Amino acid sequence: MTVDHKPHPKPVQYVQIALVLGVLTAVEVVLYYTEDTVGVFTNPLLIILAVGKFVIVVGWFMHLKFEDPLINKFFTGGMILALILFAIVMFERAAANFI
Amino acid sequence: MTKIIEPKKQSNIFKRPSSETGVWSWITTVDHKRIGIMYGYAAFFFLLVGGIEALLLRIQLASPDNNFLSAAEYNAMFTMHGTTMIFLAIMPISAAFFNYLLPLQIGARDVAFPRLNALSFWIFIFGGGFLYSTFLFGTAGAPEGGYLAEEVSRLGSAPNGGWFGYQPNASMKYSPGTAMDYWAIGLQILGIASLVSAFNFITTILNMRTKGMRLMRMPVFTWMTFAVSFLLAFSLPIIAIALFYVTFDRQFGTTFFLTEGGGDPVLWQHLFWLFGHPEVYILILPAFGIVSEVLPTFSRKPLFGYPAIVFAGFGIAFIGFGVWAHHMFASAISPVAQAGFGLSTMVIAVPTGVKIFNWLGTIWGGKLIMKTPMLFSLGFIGMFLIGGLSGVTHAIVPADTQQTDTYYVVAHFHYVLFGGAMFGIFSGLYYWFPKVWGKMYNETLGKIHFWLMMIGFNLTFGPMHWLGLQGQVRRTWVYAEETNLAFWNLIVSIGAFIIALSILVFMANWIYSRRKGPEAGFDPWDARTIEWSIPSPTPVWNFSKPPEVKSLDHFWHMKYDEDEEGRPVKKETADAMLLELEKEGLNPKEDIALPNPSYFPIVLASGLPFLGYAVIYKSLPLAIVGALLILIGSFGWGTEPLEEEFIEDSDDE
C-alpha cells in the first residue's frame, strides 16, 4: 500500500490557522451589521471572506496544498464544473423570469 | 492442483464467510467476475421485461382507435419501458461488462474496493425490485378533472409520468397515489448503486493497473469505463437532489416545483437534464468502447488513431455536460440559452464524428472476419450514424420545435440507444462469451440473430422518422383512423415482434452454447488485449502472475512482429509461448491472495427499500428496520477483518 508521508503543519500552526478563521468569521458578522455603511460592497466582501475560509480549510486542514496534484485536479475540477453548470442554470432562470 | 484455504485469523466479532459454491457463495461474493455475471443476468431479465412492455405498447398502436391497453395502462407501460431499459437494462449490462472486464484489461486481481462493488450490485437488485413492486402495491389515481378511468388495473398502477417525470404532471396533484413515489424513490436507490460503482472504477483504473500498463496503453474499453465513471460521479448527485425535491413535494408538502407555492417546474427540467444528458453518454460510451475492441480484432489491424479515440471520448463526456437544455428548447427557456445550447449540441457532433472516422479507418484495408461480433459492430456504426444524424437535426432550434414530442425523436434515440448501445452490447456479449464461459457460441444462430434484429430494428424505428414528421405525437395511447398513420404503425409493430423473435434466437444460442458449445480455448479470436492471454473460463485469480505490459496491444505484440510494410508476421515462438502461457495461467506458482467474501454488502443494501417503503407509507417501524439494517451493514463492514483467502500454490512444477 502506498503510504504517503507528506509534510504537515505543526499543532501550533494549526491553532494559528484556526485563529485566522475565527477572525474572518468575526469580520463577516461585523459586515452583516454594518451593511448600510459598506453598501454595495457588502456582498462581494462576504463572498471573498467565505472563499478565503473555504480555501484555508481545504488547503491546510484537508491538506490539499500538500497533496498530490492529481487530487487537486479532482477537487478543483468538480468545483469548476459545478460553478459553471449552476451559473448557467441561475442565469437562465433569472433571464426567463425577468426578461 | 490449487485449493483455497480458509482464512486463519478471525480477530473480530464477525467471521467472514468462506464458501466457494452454492447460492451462499454468490450472495457473499466480492469477486468482480461473479458480480459481473450476476449483473448481466439480472439486466437481461429486465431487458426482457422492458421488451414485453414495448410489445404491449406496439400492440396497442398497431391499429387506430385501439383499446387493447387503457390510457392509464399505456402511460404506465411507456414510463416503465423507458425507465426499465435505461436504468435496469442498459446501465446494468454496461456494469456487467465493466465489472467483468476492467480488472482483466488492466491486469489486476480485482477492483479497488471489492465489497463496495458487491454493494453496488445488491443495491441495483433491491432498487429494481422496489421499483417493480409498484405493480403489486402501487396506486395510480385519477387527477382532478383529468381523463382516466376510476379503477386503474394492476398493469396501470405503475409510474406513469414518463421516465423523465416532468413537473407538475408528476406531482401529487396530477399524479395522486403512490406510483410516482415508487418511481422517484426507486431511481434514488438505483442512483446510489451507480454512484458507488463510479468511485470504485475511477480508483481502480488510477491505482490498480499492472506493471507497464501506462494510461495510454490501456484498451479503449477501459478508457470508456473511465469516462463513464466521471459522468456518473458528477451527474448523479444532481438528480439525487432533484428526486429528493420531488419526494418532498409529494410527501412533505414542499413546493419546489409547484408554482402555487412559489416553485418552478422548469427547475425540475434543468436538474433532471443536467443528469439526463450525461446519462445518455453513459449509455453509449461503453458500446463505443466495445466496438473499439471488436473492430481491430476482426479487421486484423490496430485501432486507427488510438489517441484521437481516447481524447474524443473524453471530449464527448466533457461537452456532454454542456448540452442539457437542448431537451428544453420547447420549454420557455430564454432565447440566449436556446442559442447557446443549440451551438454546444452541434459541437458535440465533432468528437463523435472523429470516432466514427477512426472506426472506419480501422476497417479500411483490413482482412475482415465477418463473425457475429463484427457484424454487430458494423451494424452499430451504421445505425448509430443514422441516429447521430437525426440528433444533429434536433440541434437546430426551430427544427426541433417541430420535432419535439413527436415520433421523430423516438426514432432518433432508439437508433442511438438500440442501434447504437444495444448492438454494441450484443457485439461484446458474443465477443467475450468464450472468455467468460470457455465455450464458443453457435455462429449460425448468431448470424440469424443479427439479421433478424437488423431487419426488425429498422422496420420498427425507421418509419418512426416520417411518422413523427407527419405529426404522430409521443406518449399518446391512441390515434384516430383519420390521421392516416395506421399503415406504418402496423409495420412498426410487426418489426417489434421480429426483434422479439431475434432475442429468442439469441437466448437459445446462449443456453445451448453454454451447455453444449465446443471448447473455446483462451484466445479464439487471435485478439490483441491481455484479457485474452489467460485461460477461458477466467480462473478466479485472473492472472497467475502479474503481467508486465510493454506496449499498447501488448498481447498482440507477444504473438506478432511486423514486417517492413507494417503487416503482422507471427513470431516463430508464438505457438510455444501460448502453450506455456496457458499452462502457467491454470497453475499459479505462488500463493495468491484474494479479497474475502462478505455478508455486509447485501445486508446494507437491503435496508434501502425499507426506507423507501417507510417514506411512502409513513411507517416509522419500517424506517427503523431500514436504518438498523444500514447501521448493522456499515458497522459490520467497517469492523470485519481484512485478511484474504489464500490460494495454495500448485503442486506441479
Next chain:
Amino acid sequence: MSDSQSYPHEDTGVETRKLGMWVFLSTEILFFGTLITTFMIFKGRDFPGIKLSDVYDIPFTSVSSFILLMSSLTMVLAHNALENGDQEKTRVWLLSTAMLGAVFLAGQIYEFTEFYHKGFELSSNIFSSTFYVLTGFHGLHVFIGVVLLIALWGIGQRQNGLSLDGGMNLEFVALYWHFVDIVWIVLFTVVYLI
C-alpha cells in the same frame, strides 16, 4: 488490496482509499451545489409569505459557525496526534470534535424549533422549503460525521489504539469532517449573511 505490495503495479502515488475519498468529496460538491443553487434561484423571487430574514438570529448562528470551525481544528489535532503515535491525545481530540459537532447540531435543532414556532415551517413556502432542505441535508451530514467520529473513538478504545492502516481510517473521516465544515462556510454566507 492488501496484496498490492507483492503485485507490482502502476499507480498514481496516492493511497487508494484516500483517492477514493477525494473522488467522493468531489461528487459531494455537485450534491451541495445543487441544493445551494436551488436556494439561490428562489431567494430573490417575489413571493408572499414568511422569509428567513423574518426569523433568524445572526448572533446565535455566528456562534454555531464558530463552533463548527473549531471542530475542524480539533479534528486536525486528532490526526496530528495519531501521526505522532499519541493514542491518548488522539482519542481526546476525537471526542472533542464529536462533541463540538453535537453542540452544532443541538444549535441547529434549537434554531429550527424557534423558526417553526414563529411560523417558518418546511412547507410554508418556497423560501422555507429551500432553507430547511439545504440546511437539513447539511445537518444530516454532520450527524453522520459525529457517528463516524464516535465509532472511531470507540474502536480506538477497544483495540487499544487506532492504526494509520486500519479499516476505518481516521484520515478519511477527517477529510469528510472538514468537507462538512467547508459546506457550512459557504452556507453561512449564502443563506444567512447575504
